Each structure stands twice: as structure tokens, then as C-alpha cells.
Amino acid sequence: MKNTPSRKQLRTEQKAARKQPCAQRLPADISRLVPNNSYGAACKQFYEPVPFRCMDCGKEEIWTARQQKWWYEDCQGSIYSTATRCLPCRIARRQKLAEQRQRTQDGLARKAARTFDVQAFKQEKQRRAQLRRQWRAQQKARQKALEIPASDARG
Ligand SMILES: [Zn+2]
DSSP states (O other), rough: SSOOOOOOHHHHHHHHHHHHHGGOOOOOGGGGGOOSOOTTOOOEEEEOOEEEEEETOOOOOEOOOHHHHHHIIIIITTTTTTOSHHHHHHHHHHHHHHHHHHHHHHHHHHHHHHHHHHHHHHHHHHHHHHHHHHHHHHHHHHHHHHHHHHHHHHH
């Protein structure tokens, strides 16, 4: 009994795989996977096409072996992660997240600018308080100057 498939068998398999890239099976390179505590248990020997339903639009899709190899080995995706969205929804989501990040950054920048304004406002408040104190002191001095002749007149 032969364990390895014959050349002819391989050729027909390759031919079929070329015809239907979604049905392609790829050997997994375990050494390239992200380290985890439970090798063996969760690790696959082969990547096989996984049908899934997009969680955003509900479209039926196939996660191909090539995409899985790229995700787990090149992108170092977690071995527990799996395909959840179709390509258009992935792109849309990435764009949305980028916009959200941009909005957050803009908000933080605005907040920082607002903090600066508060500082300026405080300084202005202090300056006005100082002016008021000066003005009050002047008023007092003027009143005193007015009072003295009055007391002189009385005395
Ligand atoms: Zn989708």
C-alpha cells in the first residue's frame, strides 16, 4: 500500500486546483505560526477552503487555503481567528475604522487647543482682576484725596 499519491494523481489534483482555486489545499508551515500554548490541538496540518457567511452583509464566501496561509503565516494572525467578513465589507470596515481614528485624533487635537484656550482665558481673567484691583486702589486714593479737604473744612 502506498502512502504517497501517485504522480498522475498529483497532476490531476493540481489541474483541478488550478481550475478551481477555491478548492485548493495547502500544507501548513507550523513553525511560521504565531506562538501559542496549545500547538497540536489547534494547529492544522493543511489549510482547506472554509465556507463562511459575512457577518456584515450575510454573503456566502469561501476563505481559500491561500488566503489562510497568508493570514496565519505572513500576517501572523492568531490561530484562533477566522474569516468573518467578505472583501468589500473588510475594506468598508477598515475605512470606517480609519475615519473613526481620524475623528478621535481631531477631537483630541481640538481638546488640546481648548485646553490652551482655557489657559489663555485664565490669564485674561487674572489680568482683568489685576486691573480691577488697580482701579479700586485709584478710586480709594481719589476718595481719600476728596475726603481730606472735607475734614479740613469741618475741622
Ligand atoms: Zn460582506
